[in-house]
Amino acid sequence: MKLQGKVAIVTGGAMGNGLGIVKSFVNEGANVVILDYSNTLPEVVSEFKNQGIDVLAYQVDIRNEQMINACVNQVKEKYGHIDILVNNAGVCKLEPFQLMTDEVRDFHIDINIKGTWNVTKACLPYLKEKGGSIINLSSVTGVSVSDSGEVAYAMTKAALLGLTKSLAVELASSRIRVNAILPGYIYTPMVENMAKLSNPTNPSAVIDGISKAIPMKRLGDALEVGALSVFLASDDSSYITGEGIVISGGLTLKKL
Numbered sequence: 001m002k003l004q005g006k007v008a009i010v011t012g013g014a015m016g017n018g019l020g021i022v023k024s025f026v027n028e029g030a031n032v033v034i035l036d037y038s039n040t041l042p043e044v045v046s047e048f049k050n051q052g053i054d055v056l057a058y059q060v061d062i063r064n065e066q067m068i069n070a071c072v073n074q075v076k077e078k079y080g081h082i083d084i085l086v087n088n089a090g091v092c093k094l095e096p097f098q099l100m101t102d103e104v105r106d107f108h109i110d111i112n113i114k115g116t117w118n119v120t121k122a123c124l125p126y127l128k129e130k131g132g133s134i135i136n137l138s139s140v141t142g143v144s145v146s147d148s149g150e151v152a153y154a155m156t157k158a159a160l161l162g163l164t165k166s167l168a169v170e171l172a173s174s175r176i177r178v179n180a181i182l183p184g185y186i187y188t189p190m191v192e193n194m195a196k197l198s199n200p201t202n203p204s205a206v207i208d209g210i211s212k213a214i215p216m217k218r219l220g221d222a223l224e225v226g227a228l229s230v231f232l233a234s235d236d237s238s239y240i241t242g243e244g245i246v247i248s249g250g251l252t253l254k255k256l
């Protein structure tokens, strides 16, 4: 098992990519802690419990710096160390630039950028004790591609790649590696909701359209993001830092 004895904090682990990462980490022997504001969190924890797996979870908003500090300190008290942080929690609301209010813009900035900032700052003193791995969920959106309505989302996801690279340099001497995952389309509630908004009567037509545009002809699975996260969290990637790794089924390769 690649993460035996490690303690991993995963934000947004109640569903989607985060849940795929949590499952993959648990399968590799990690003690996993979820920070997520979703009301479905208790259900997720009890599903793990039914399988004999203890997952610690805090229902908390990553925008709330004080609460995040308190949770992270409790994790340190319980386990004695923190080795892995996955900044996965993120939001996306599609709206044309001219129509987007400052509130919606700030919603993206506050969660996607400042939330990541808060959790990273809270974990850093503990990660520094033994070294570790930080993984940030960026996106191909904003870094290499985009669609209409994605300006705020794209801006924040590109910012996370900058944060990743800069932190990687700063933390290398503390034996902390920092990398980003850049997914294309992964089949998660976020994508399901976008499909419903785009075609309320036939969302599966939207998903089919996306699949056709991807060279591998399907969306990714959250467990595939989980497998990449295990690689980046484990010693298998011991000489990789400051990288953004695309997982997209070839989405970004196609010419017109």
Ligand SMILES: NC(=O)c1ccc[n+]([C@@H]2O[C@H](COP(=O)([O-])OP(=O)(O)OC[C@H]3O[C@@H](n4cnc5c(N)ncnc54)[C@H](O)[C@@H]3O)[C@@H](O)[C@H]2O)c1
Pocket (backbone or CB within 6 Å): 011, 012, 013, 014, 015, 016, 017, 018, 035, 036, 037, 038, 060, 061, 062, 063, 087, 088, 089, 090, 091, 092, 111, 115, 137, 138, 139, 140, 182, 183, 184, 185, 186, 187, 188, 189, 190, 191
């Ligand atoms: N699904 C994709 O195709 C895709 C593509 C590129 C990047 N990503 C990135 O992957 C990450 C996860 O995406 P997903 O598709 O699984 O999304 P999702 O909406 O399905 O799940 C996001 C999770 O984050 C939690 N969350 C959101 N804001 C939070 C906050 N302020 N505090 C605590 N928890 C919060 C939600 O409750 C939810 O459990 C995001 O950062 C997203 O930008 C997803």
